Amino acid sequence: MNKKINIAVVGLGQIGIYLLNELSKKKRDIELKTGKKINIVAISAKNINKKRKFKINKKIFYKNPINIIKKCKVDILFEAIGLSDGISKKIVEISLKNKIHVITPNKALIAKHGDYLSSLAEKNKVNLEFEASVAGGIPILRTIKEGLATNKINKVYGILNGTCNYILSEMEKSRETFLNVLRKAQKLGYAEPSNPKLDLNGYDAFAKIRILSSLSFNKKISKSKCLMEGIENIEFKDVDIANQLNYRIKLLGITELINNKLFERVHPCMVKKDSYIGNVSGVMNAIIVNGHPVGESILQGEGAGPGATSSALMSDLLSILRGNIKYPFGIPSKKRKITKIYNVSNYFNSLYLRFEVRDKPGVLSQITKSLAQKNISVERLIQIPDHKSKTASIVIITHKSNENDAQNCLKSFKSNKNVLKRPTLIRLL
Amino acid sequence: MNKKINIAVVGLGQIGIYLLNELSKKKRDIELKTGKKINIVAISAKNINKKRKFKINKKIFYKNPINIIKKCKVDILFEAIGLSDGISKKIVEISLKNKIHVITPNKALIAKHGDYLSSLAEKNKVNLEFEASVAGGIPILRTIKEGLATNKINKVYGILNGTCNYILSEMEKSRETFLNVLRKAQKLGYAEPSNPKLDLNGYDAFAKIRILSSLSFNKKISKSKCLMEGIENIEFKDVDIANQLNYRIKLLGITELINNKLFERVHPCMVKKDSYIGNVSGVMNAIIVNGHPVGESILQGEGAGPGATSSALMSDLLSILRGNIKYPFGIPSKKRKITKIYNVSNYFNSLYLRFEVRDKPGVLSQITKSLAQKNISVERLIQIPDHKSKTASIVIITHKSNENDAQNCLKSFKSNKNVLKRPTLIRLL
Numbered sequence: 102m103n104k105k106i107n108i109a110v111v112g113l114g115q116i117g118i119y120l121l122n123e124l125s126k127k128k129r130d131i132e133l134k135t136g137k138k139i140n141i142v143a144i145s146a147k148n149i150n151k152k153r154k155f156k157i158n159k160k161i162f163y164k165n166p167i168n169i170i171k172k173c174k175v176d177i178l179f180e181a182i183g184l185s186d187g188i189s190k191k192i193v194e195i196s197l198k199n200k201i202h203v204i205t206p207n208k209a210l211i212a213k214h215g216d217y218l219s220s221l222a223e224k225n226k227v228n229l230e231f232e233a234s235v236a237g238g239i240p241i242l243r244t245i246k247e248g249l250a251t252n253k254i255n256k257v258y259g260i261l262n263g264t265c266n267y268i269l270s271e272m273e274k275s276r277e278t279f280l281n282v283l284r285k286a287q288k289l290g291y292a293e294p295s296n297p298k299l300d301l302n303g304y305d306a307f308a309k310i311r312i313l314s315s316l317s318f319n320k321k322i323s324k325s326k327c328l329m330e331g332i333e334n335i336e337f338k339d340v341d342i343a344n345q346l347n348y349r350i351k352l353l354g355i356t357e358l359i360n361n362k363l364f365e366r367v368h369p370c371m372v373k374k375d376s377y378i379g380n381v382s383g384v385m386n387a388i389i390v391n392g393h394p395v396g397e398s399i400l401q402g403e404g405a406g407p408g409a410t411s412s413a414l415m416s417d418l419l420s421i422l423r424g425n426i427k428y429p430f431g432i433p434s435k436k437r438k439i440t441k442i443y444n445v446s447n448y449f450n451s452l453y454l455r456f457e458v459r460d461k462p463g464v465l466s467q468i469t470k471s472l473a474q475k476n477i478s479v480e481r482l483i484q485i486p487d488h489k490s491k492t493a494s495i496v497i498i499t500h501k502s503n504e505n506d507a508q509n510c511l512k513s514f515k516s517n518k519n520v521l522k523r524p525t526l527i528r529l530l
Numbered sequence: 531m532n533k534k535i536n537i538a539v540v541g542l543g544q545i546g547i548y549l550l551n552e553l554s555k556k557k558r559d560i561e562l563k564t565g566k567k568i569n570i571v572a573i574s575a576k577n578i579n580k581k582r583k584f585k586i587n588k589k590i591f592y593k594n595p596i597n598i599i600k601k602c603k604v605d606i607l608f609e610a611i612g613l614s615d616g617i618s619k620k621i622v623e624i625s626l627k628n629k630i631h632v633i634t635p636n637k638a639l640i641a642k643h644g645d646y647l648s649s650l651a652e653k654n655k656v657n658l659e660f661e662a663s664v665a666g667g668i669p670i671l672r673t674i675k676e677g678l679a680t681n682k683i684n685k686v687y688g689i690l691n692g693t694c695n696y697i698l699s700e701m702e703k704s705r706e707t708f709l710n711v712l713r714k715a716q717k718l719g720y721a722e723p724s725n726p727k728l729d730l731n732g733y734d735a736f737a738k739i740r741i742l743s744s745l746s747f748n749k750k751i752s753k754s755k756c757l758m759e760g761i762e763n764i765e766f767k768d769v770d771i772a773n774q775l776n777y778r779i780k781l782l783g784i785t786e787l788i789n790n791k792l793f794e795r796v797h798p799c800m801v802k803k804d805s806y807i808g809n810v811s812g813v814m815n816a817i818i819v820n821g822h823p824v825g826e827s828i829l830q831g832e833g834a835g836p837g838a839t840s841s842a843l844m845s846d847l848l849s850i851l852r853g854n855i856k857y858p859f860g861i862p863s864k865k866r867k868i869t870k871i872y873n874v875s876n877y878f879n880s881l882y883l884r885f886e887v888r889d890k891p892g893v894l895s896q897i898t899k900s901l902a903q904k905n906i907s908v909e910r911l912i913q914i915p916d917h918k919s920k921t922a923s924i925v926i927i928t929h930k931s932n933e934n935d936a937q938n939c940l941k942s943f944k945s946n947k948n949v950l951k952r953p954t955l956i957r958l959l
Contacts, residue, residue, distance in 0.1 A: 240677025248669025394837030399830035408823030
């Protein structure tokens with residue numbers, strides 16, 4: 102690699118523009134640490150005139166990023182557009198084919214096309230770096246690929262979506278409904294103002310779990326969706342009852358190998374209030390890695406926002422500048438195998454169930470009888486009456502039960518007129 | 531670097547022997563990840579016949595490690611003897627001069643001779659890696675050097691000594707004295723059986739803080755000792771009172787730049803029970819890094835033991851095998867400056883003070899008067915009488931006070947016959 106390095110930044114939204122500013126502010130620091138002089142030779146975005154936090158150099162602006170590759174000599178390109186396909190995929194693909202290193206925070210792209218793009222990078226002997234795609238400010242990918250390189254990892258889990266964690270924490274704190282808190286999150290910039298769905302339904306966390314799995318277990322990125330549930334159906338009532346039972350509700354992403362089969366899942370979890378993960382609140386992200394021989398490692402930090410994301414993008418840049426050419430997923434693409442997928446219906450777990458029922462004799466016995474028939478045994482049961490409406494909430498914590506049996510059992514209450522709505526199911530950690 | 535890499539391991543204690551076993555177990559994994567074939571060509575220890583957990587190959591055994599350099603072609607040498615000088619320093623020095631990469635978990639050596647040895651490594655264009663020297667299982671040095679590479683770090687602190695953290699946690703849990711718990715720790719292998727002093731007096735944590743400072747702030751390793759206190763004088767009474775006040779006592783290492791002056795310290799701290807750091811218990815280590823733009827990053831994991839240490843040593847090995855030649859302290863030695871040292875007497879902090887006094891009229895007023903004269907103002911005061919012995923404990927939490935004034939004030943009670951022993955001072959975080 103020459104001493105002078107040409108850099109292009111494609112996508113000048115919140116992250117792209119912050120990065121651009123960091124790059125010019127830290128030129129000297131980068132030269133000190135790597136001996137390389139960086140030079141920003143091209144930038145690209147849809148709209149040249151959009152109002153931005155920092156000024157851009159319009160002389161190096163390209164409306165179509167593909168033209169950058171045609172007209173400039175670029176060594177390293179940052180993709181910060183953020184689509185899973187379309188122009189994001191195209192510019193990364195063309196760059197790698199032209200032996201340009203690529204750095205991206207784009208989890209949707211990597212979770213969907215990471216296998217293909219990494220083999221393309223390997224073929225062209227350039228780096229494809231995506232530290233910022235999972236838990237922005239936490240250098241978790243580098244930690245798995247390098248810091249814990251020779252450990253045998255069997256489980257990785259944590260809080261991977263700051264938006265959901267903020268909403269759940271805030272519901273408990275302010276005792277408000279999901280929708281009210283969501284609106285607050287949108288005002289504060291913690292949730293997308295127009296379409297927050299991908300955060301709330303677990304999709305965002307699932308993309309990150311896929312990337313974590315393939316790095317931790319040296320496997321291809323999985324395509325199947327074992328279990329994905331978001332927080333849209335979490336009611337304040339559940340947050341409140343959890344609180345009384347000494348639990349908190351957290352949206353967790355979990356990936357583990359069970360008998361060499363991959364079990365990836367994202368869903369709300371009841372976690373103990375005095376556990377580590379129960380105390381990670383607000384927009385924070387946290388990841389726990391179980392490996393041998395290292396034991397349990399915990400990493401916590403800001404998961405999103407331009408500052409944390411830029412920190413990760415810059416660490417990727419420095420890694421490339423130091424000449425640390427690596428397999429994007431830690432081992433050669435050809436050696437990464439397809440994993441068998443764990444059958445969710447084999448999954449046993451303790452469950453929190455909440456039934457809203459008419460408060461009249463015999464209802465409780467109907468419920469407990471149905472549960473018993475499916476071998477779901479009750480560890481703890483609380484009935485909370487609402488005298489005004491002559492209804493009651495029946496909350497049950499079960500012993501370890503089969504996921505499938507539990508789901509079938511809950512469905513069976515559909516025809517029971519005393520059960521007023523679909524029962525709520527939240528898994529315990 | 532050739533495809534075949536010759537490795538020597540010097541020092542076959544708990545760590546060296548575990549490492550040796552890991553190296554042979556993970557040969558294939560290492561080749562997969564780096565393309566390099568490792569070969570253990572030499573091992574060395576004082577005693578060839580000592581009883582060890584894993585068998586050694588006596589054919590490659592050297593009593594004197596210096597002979598390894600003379601007789602073998604070695605690419606990478608592990609130093610796992612652990613002295614700050616003597617043969618540890620000698621073998622590292624000779625190896626670097628002979629263009630052999632060195633990996634070591636030896637914090638005493640690095641904290642004392644790191645500046646010299648790193649410039650030697652740079653001169654000879656080889657790596658000197660010491661990830662395992664700080665918080666074994668936590669890849670904190672790599673995180674600061676690489677993962678958070680371009681962040682401006684202003685403070686790093688945490689629990690850096692697992693022995694002390696175990697003792698303090700266990701004192702609270704089992705309600706036993708320091709000495710009883712120390713004995714338990716020695717039995718469990720958490721504390722040195724013969725001489726646990728270097729753990730207990732803060733020396734071990736201080737060496738780690740020095741390494742963290744120089745990496746975080748890009749400075750030479752400091753030689754001065756701002757503030758070092760261990761846990762030897764922590765009584766169960768303090769642990770118990772802390773508990774009642776909703777605090778816990780933790781031995782913390784803290785390094786920060788205050789007006790560009792370096793303030794390094796290791797001392798017991800009163801931390802809030804519901805804080806993150808207040809909930810790190812047992813032999814765990816935890817480190818908190820404040821940086822810009824990344825915000826606050828937290829890393830937690832096993833701090834010691836052969837498994838965690840080997841994990842770090844192996845990550846250093848893979849870094850070298852990937853050809854990641856780096857400045858040992860992140861930037862060239864010549865650019866690392868000597869820092870000015872912060873004057874501890876300028877330090878303001880809230881303090882926990884405990885006075886053991888005769889329970890008679892006027893004593894409390896003598897104490898509060900003396901404190902007032904030194905401008906130490908009381909935030910909270912609790913008097914706990916012991917009717918049997920006609921004594922009392924007076925516990926005071928102060929507002930932010932000057933460290934020097936507080937120390938002088940405490941000394942002034944020496945001549946006061948109503949104050950039965952030297953008052954206890956523990957800083958609040």
